[in-house]
Amino acid sequence: MNQAPKQALIVAHGQPSDPEPPELWLAEFADKVAALLPDWQIRSATLAKPASLENQARGLDDGALVFPMFMADGWFVGRVLPRRLGDQNLRILPPLGFHPDLPDLAATLIRGHFQHQGWTEADTHLLLAGHGSAKGDKAALSTRNFAEALAERLPEIDIIQGLIEESPFIFDAARDLGTTAICLPFFALEGGHCKEDIPNALDAAGFQGLRLPPLGHAEALPALVARALKNEI
Incomplete structure:
Protein backbone atom coordinates (compact mmCIF):
# COMPACT_ATOMS: atom_id res chain seq x y z
CA MET A 1 0.00 0.00 0.00
CA ASN A 2 1.43 3.37 -1.00
CA GLN A 3 2.05 5.88 1.79
CA ALA A 4 -0.02 9.07 1.60
CA PRO A 5 2.00 12.11 0.51
CA LYS A 6 3.30 14.43 3.17
CA GLN A 7 1.50 17.78 3.00
CA ALA A 8 2.45 21.41 3.53
CA LEU A 9 0.83 24.76 2.92
CA ILE A 10 3.08 27.78 2.32
CA VAL A 11 1.35 31.01 3.34
CA ALA A 12 2.30 34.65 2.72
CA HIS A 13 0.57 37.96 3.31
CA GLY A 14 0.20 39.03 -0.32
CA GLN A 15 -1.03 42.38 -1.60
CA PRO A 16 -4.63 43.34 -0.70
CA SER A 17 -4.83 46.03 -3.40
CA ASP A 18 -3.66 43.63 -6.12
CA PRO A 19 -3.78 40.07 -4.77
CA GLU A 20 -3.27 38.03 -7.94
CA PRO A 21 0.47 38.66 -8.74
CA PRO A 22 1.73 37.63 -5.27
CA GLU A 23 -0.61 34.64 -5.34
CA LEU A 24 0.91 33.49 -8.63
CA TRP A 25 4.46 34.14 -7.46
CA LEU A 26 3.89 32.10 -4.32
CA ALA A 27 2.44 29.24 -6.38
CA GLU A 28 5.61 29.21 -8.49
CA PHE A 29 7.70 29.26 -5.33
CA ALA A 30 5.72 26.31 -3.96
CA ASP A 31 6.39 24.42 -7.20
CA LYS A 32 10.13 24.93 -6.67
CA VAL A 33 9.85 23.57 -3.14
CA ALA A 34 7.78 20.64 -4.39
CA ALA A 35 10.46 19.79 -6.96
CA LEU A 36 12.85 19.26 -4.04
CA LEU A 37 10.31 17.14 -2.12
CA PRO A 38 8.89 14.76 -4.76
CA ASP A 39 6.95 12.69 -2.22
CA TRP A 40 5.19 15.74 -0.77
CA GLN A 41 2.06 17.66 -1.67
CA ILE A 42 2.91 21.37 -1.47
CA ARG A 43 0.16 24.00 -1.62
CA SER A 44 0.29 27.79 -1.33
CA ALA A 45 -1.99 30.69 -0.50
CA THR A 46 -1.81 34.37 0.40
CA LEU A 47 -3.96 35.93 3.09
CA ALA A 48 -4.79 38.82 0.78
CA LYS A 49 -6.61 36.83 -1.89
CA PRO A 50 -10.16 36.19 -0.67
CA ALA A 51 -10.84 32.56 0.33
CA SER A 52 -7.49 31.34 -1.03
CA LEU A 53 -6.20 30.19 2.34
CA GLU A 54 -9.41 28.43 3.25
CA ASN A 55 -9.63 26.72 -0.15
CA GLN A 56 -6.03 25.49 -0.06
CA ALA A 57 -6.26 24.33 3.57
CA ARG A 58 -9.45 22.41 2.92
CA GLY A 59 -8.77 18.69 2.67
CA LEU A 60 -5.34 18.75 4.30
CA ASP A 61 -4.72 15.81 6.61
CA ASP A 62 -4.40 16.21 10.35
CA GLY A 63 -0.86 17.29 11.21
CA ALA A 64 -0.12 18.83 7.82
CA LEU A 65 2.46 21.62 8.04
CA VAL A 66 1.86 25.33 7.50
CA PHE A 67 4.96 27.37 6.66
CA PRO A 68 4.45 31.13 7.16
CA MET A 69 6.44 33.19 4.65
CA PHE A 70 6.58 36.09 7.10
CA MET A 71 9.57 37.85 8.60
CA ALA A 72 8.04 38.43 12.06
CA ASP A 73 5.73 36.55 14.41
CA GLY A 74 3.28 39.39 14.79
CA TRP A 75 -0.45 39.85 14.30
CA PHE A 76 -0.83 37.93 11.04
CA VAL A 77 1.12 34.85 12.12
CA GLY A 78 -0.07 34.83 15.73
CA ARG A 79 -3.72 35.81 15.30
CA VAL A 80 -4.99 36.03 11.72
CA LEU A 81 -3.51 32.79 10.38
CA PRO A 82 -4.75 30.51 13.21
CA ARG A 83 -8.17 32.17 13.16
CA ARG A 84 -8.62 31.66 9.43
CA LEU A 85 -7.46 28.06 9.61
CA GLY A 86 -10.23 27.48 12.11
CA ASP A 87 -10.38 24.17 13.93
CA GLN A 88 -8.26 22.22 11.44
CA ASN A 89 -5.53 20.22 13.12
CA LEU A 90 -2.56 21.74 11.26
CA ARG A 91 0.95 22.47 12.54
CA ILE A 92 1.97 26.11 12.06
CA LEU A 93 5.76 26.33 11.92
CA PRO A 94 7.85 29.35 12.98
CA PRO A 95 7.89 32.05 10.29
CA LEU A 96 10.62 32.38 7.67
CA GLY A 97 12.30 35.28 9.45
CA PHE A 98 13.04 33.02 12.43
CA HIS A 99 14.60 30.14 10.50
CA PRO A 100 18.09 29.50 11.92
CA ASP A 101 19.62 29.07 8.46
Whole structure:
Protein backbone atom coordinates (compact mmCIF):
# COMPACT_ATOMS: atom_id res chain seq x y z
CA MET A 1 0.00 0.00 0.00
CA ASN A 2 1.43 3.37 -1.00
CA GLN A 3 2.05 5.88 1.79
CA ALA A 4 -0.02 9.07 1.60
CA PRO A 5 2.00 12.11 0.51
CA LYS A 6 3.30 14.43 3.17
CA GLN A 7 1.50 17.78 3.00
CA ALA A 8 2.45 21.41 3.53
CA LEU A 9 0.83 24.76 2.92
CA ILE A 10 3.08 27.78 2.32
CA VAL A 11 1.35 31.01 3.34
CA ALA A 12 2.30 34.65 2.72
CA HIS A 13 0.57 37.96 3.31
CA GLY A 14 0.20 39.03 -0.32
CA GLN A 15 -1.03 42.38 -1.60
CA PRO A 16 -4.63 43.34 -0.70
CA SER A 17 -4.83 46.03 -3.40
CA ASP A 18 -3.66 43.63 -6.12
CA PRO A 19 -3.78 40.07 -4.77
CA GLU A 20 -3.27 38.03 -7.94
CA PRO A 21 0.47 38.66 -8.74
CA PRO A 22 1.73 37.63 -5.27
CA GLU A 23 -0.61 34.64 -5.34
CA LEU A 24 0.91 33.49 -8.63
CA TRP A 25 4.46 34.14 -7.46
CA LEU A 26 3.89 32.10 -4.32
CA ALA A 27 2.44 29.24 -6.38
CA GLU A 28 5.61 29.21 -8.49
CA PHE A 29 7.70 29.26 -5.33
CA ALA A 30 5.72 26.31 -3.96
CA ASP A 31 6.39 24.42 -7.20
CA LYS A 32 10.13 24.93 -6.67
CA VAL A 33 9.85 23.57 -3.14
CA ALA A 34 7.78 20.64 -4.39
CA ALA A 35 10.46 19.79 -6.96
CA LEU A 36 12.85 19.26 -4.04
CA LEU A 37 10.31 17.14 -2.12
CA PRO A 38 8.89 14.76 -4.76
CA ASP A 39 6.95 12.69 -2.22
CA TRP A 40 5.19 15.74 -0.77
CA GLN A 41 2.06 17.66 -1.67
CA ILE A 42 2.91 21.37 -1.47
CA ARG A 43 0.16 24.00 -1.62
CA SER A 44 0.29 27.79 -1.33
CA ALA A 45 -1.99 30.69 -0.50
CA THR A 46 -1.81 34.37 0.40
CA LEU A 47 -3.96 35.93 3.09
CA ALA A 48 -4.79 38.82 0.78
CA LYS A 49 -6.61 36.83 -1.89
CA PRO A 50 -10.16 36.19 -0.67
CA ALA A 51 -10.84 32.56 0.33
CA SER A 52 -7.49 31.34 -1.03
CA LEU A 53 -6.20 30.19 2.34
CA GLU A 54 -9.41 28.43 3.25
CA ASN A 55 -9.63 26.72 -0.15
CA GLN A 56 -6.03 25.49 -0.06
CA ALA A 57 -6.26 24.33 3.57
CA ARG A 58 -9.45 22.41 2.92
CA GLY A 59 -8.77 18.69 2.67
CA LEU A 60 -5.34 18.75 4.30
CA ASP A 61 -4.72 15.81 6.61
CA ASP A 62 -4.40 16.21 10.35
CA GLY A 63 -0.86 17.29 11.21
CA ALA A 64 -0.12 18.83 7.82
CA LEU A 65 2.46 21.62 8.04
CA VAL A 66 1.86 25.33 7.50
CA PHE A 67 4.96 27.37 6.66
CA PRO A 68 4.45 31.13 7.16
CA MET A 69 6.44 33.19 4.65
CA PHE A 70 6.58 36.09 7.10
CA MET A 71 9.57 37.85 8.60
CA ALA A 72 8.04 38.43 12.06
CA ASP A 73 5.73 36.55 14.41
CA GLY A 74 3.28 39.39 14.79
CA TRP A 75 -0.45 39.85 14.30
CA PHE A 76 -0.83 37.93 11.04
CA VAL A 77 1.12 34.85 12.12
CA GLY A 78 -0.07 34.83 15.73
CA ARG A 79 -3.72 35.81 15.30
CA VAL A 80 -4.99 36.03 11.72
CA LEU A 81 -3.51 32.79 10.38
CA PRO A 82 -4.75 30.51 13.21
CA ARG A 83 -8.17 32.17 13.16
CA ARG A 84 -8.62 31.66 9.43
CA LEU A 85 -7.46 28.06 9.61
CA GLY A 86 -10.23 27.48 12.11
CA ASP A 87 -10.38 24.17 13.93
CA GLN A 88 -8.26 22.22 11.44
CA ASN A 89 -5.53 20.22 13.12
CA LEU A 90 -2.56 21.74 11.26
CA ARG A 91 0.95 22.47 12.54
CA ILE A 92 1.97 26.11 12.06
CA LEU A 93 5.76 26.33 11.92
CA PRO A 94 7.85 29.35 12.98
CA PRO A 95 7.89 32.05 10.29
CA LEU A 96 10.62 32.38 7.67
CA GLY A 97 12.30 35.28 9.45
CA PHE A 98 13.04 33.02 12.43
CA HIS A 99 14.60 30.14 10.50
CA PRO A 100 18.09 29.50 11.92
CA ASP A 101 19.62 29.07 8.46
CA LEU A 102 18.29 32.35 7.06
CA PRO A 103 21.14 34.57 8.35
CA ASP A 104 23.71 32.26 6.74
CA LEU A 105 21.78 32.34 3.47
CA ALA A 106 21.60 36.13 3.57
CA ALA A 107 25.27 36.50 4.49
CA THR A 108 26.30 34.34 1.54
CA LEU A 109 24.04 36.35 -0.76
CA ILE A 110 25.41 39.69 0.45
CA ARG A 111 29.04 38.61 0.36
CA GLY A 112 28.56 37.37 -3.20
CA HIS A 113 27.28 40.77 -4.33
CA PHE A 114 30.14 42.59 -2.66
CA GLN A 115 32.68 40.26 -4.26
CA HIS A 116 31.03 40.65 -7.65
CA GLN A 117 31.36 44.42 -7.34
CA GLY A 118 34.98 44.11 -6.23
CA TRP A 119 34.24 45.93 -2.98
CA THR A 120 36.25 45.47 0.21
CA GLU A 121 33.92 44.51 3.04
CA ALA A 122 35.51 46.95 5.47
CA ASP A 123 34.57 49.82 3.16
CA THR A 124 30.96 48.79 2.52
CA HIS A 125 27.53 49.37 4.02
CA LEU A 126 24.48 47.12 4.19
CA LEU A 127 21.08 48.73 4.66
CA LEU A 128 18.60 46.16 5.95
CA ALA A 129 15.18 47.58 5.09
CA GLY A 130 12.38 46.22 7.27
CA HIS A 131 8.72 46.91 7.87
CA GLY A 132 8.36 48.08 11.44
CA SER A 133 4.95 48.90 12.84
CA ALA A 134 3.25 51.68 14.76
CA LYS A 135 1.01 49.06 16.42
CA GLY A 136 3.61 46.82 18.05
CA ASP A 137 7.31 46.09 18.39
CA LYS A 138 7.57 42.59 16.93
CA ALA A 139 8.26 43.68 13.33
CA ALA A 140 11.04 46.06 14.34
CA LEU A 141 12.45 43.51 16.79
CA SER A 142 12.60 40.87 14.06
CA THR A 143 14.56 43.21 11.78
CA ARG A 144 16.91 44.20 14.61
CA ASN A 145 17.57 40.60 15.62
CA PHE A 146 18.27 39.65 12.03
CA ALA A 147 20.67 42.58 11.63
CA GLU A 148 22.52 41.40 14.74
CA ALA A 149 22.72 37.86 13.35
CA LEU A 150 24.15 39.23 10.10
CA ALA A 151 26.68 41.32 12.01
CA GLU A 152 28.03 38.13 13.61
CA ARG A 153 28.56 36.64 10.15
CA LEU A 154 29.72 39.82 8.39
CA PRO A 155 31.71 41.60 11.11
CA GLU A 156 33.58 43.94 8.74
CA ILE A 157 30.47 45.30 7.01
CA ASP A 158 28.67 48.33 8.42
CA ILE A 159 25.06 47.15 8.87
CA ILE A 160 22.34 49.77 9.20
CA GLN A 161 18.64 49.18 9.84
CA GLY A 162 15.89 51.23 8.25
CA LEU A 163 12.14 50.78 8.68
CA ILE A 164 9.06 51.84 6.73
CA GLU A 165 6.59 52.56 9.54
CA GLU A 166 8.76 53.67 12.46
CA SER A 167 12.15 55.04 13.44
CA PRO A 168 14.85 54.54 12.29
CA PHE A 169 13.18 55.33 8.98
CA ILE A 170 14.71 54.13 5.71
CA PHE A 171 15.04 57.73 4.48
CA ASP A 172 17.28 58.60 7.43
CA ALA A 173 19.25 55.34 7.41
CA ALA A 174 19.97 55.48 3.66
CA ARG A 175 21.57 58.91 3.58
CA ASP A 176 25.31 59.43 3.03
CA LEU A 177 26.15 55.77 2.47
CA GLY A 178 28.04 56.42 -0.76
CA THR A 179 28.25 54.07 -3.71
CA THR A 180 29.65 50.98 -1.95
CA ALA A 181 26.36 50.09 -0.31
CA ILE A 182 23.62 47.51 -0.70
CA CYS A 183 19.97 47.72 0.32
CA LEU A 184 18.43 44.34 1.16
CA PRO A 185 14.66 44.38 1.87
CA PHE A 186 13.88 42.11 4.82
CA PHE A 187 10.63 40.97 3.22
CA ALA A 188 9.32 37.65 1.94
CA LEU A 189 7.45 38.85 -1.17
CA GLU A 190 7.77 41.80 -3.48
CA GLY A 191 4.60 43.73 -2.70
CA GLY A 192 3.89 47.42 -2.58
CA HIS A 193 6.45 48.07 0.16
CA CYS A 194 9.29 46.71 -1.98
CA LYS A 195 8.03 48.19 -5.24
CA GLU A 196 7.08 51.65 -3.97
CA ASP A 197 7.78 52.53 -0.33
CA ILE A 198 11.40 51.38 -0.15
CA PRO A 199 12.45 52.74 -3.58
CA ASN A 200 10.75 56.07 -2.84
CA ALA A 201 12.59 56.37 0.47
CA LEU A 202 15.90 55.46 -1.16
CA ASP A 203 15.36 58.00 -3.94
CA ALA A 204 14.52 60.71 -1.44
CA ALA A 205 17.68 59.91 0.53
CA GLY A 206 19.88 59.99 -2.56
CA PHE A 207 20.91 56.35 -2.10
CA GLN A 208 23.52 55.42 -4.72
CA GLY A 209 24.16 51.76 -3.90
CA LEU A 210 22.78 48.46 -5.17
CA ARG A 211 19.11 47.63 -4.62
CA LEU A 212 18.41 43.94 -4.17
CA PRO A 213 15.10 42.08 -4.43
CA PRO A 214 13.51 41.08 -1.12
CA LEU A 215 15.24 38.30 0.78
CA GLY A 216 12.34 35.96 0.07
CA HIS A 217 13.30 36.03 -3.62
CA ALA A 218 16.79 34.62 -2.98
CA GLU A 219 17.61 31.75 -5.32
CA ALA A 220 18.52 29.45 -2.43
CA LEU A 221 15.29 30.01 -0.51
CA PRO A 222 13.18 27.13 -1.93
CA ALA A 223 15.85 24.72 -0.71
CA LEU A 224 15.76 26.31 2.76
CA VAL A 225 11.99 25.90 2.97
CA ALA A 226 12.21 22.33 1.68
CA ARG A 227 14.73 21.48 4.41
CA ALA A 228 12.57 23.17 7.04
CA LEU A 229 9.58 21.04 6.07
CA LYS A 230 11.55 17.83 5.82
CA ASN A 231 13.15 18.35 9.22
CA GLU A 232 9.71 18.58 10.84
CA ILE A 233 8.77 15.03 9.87
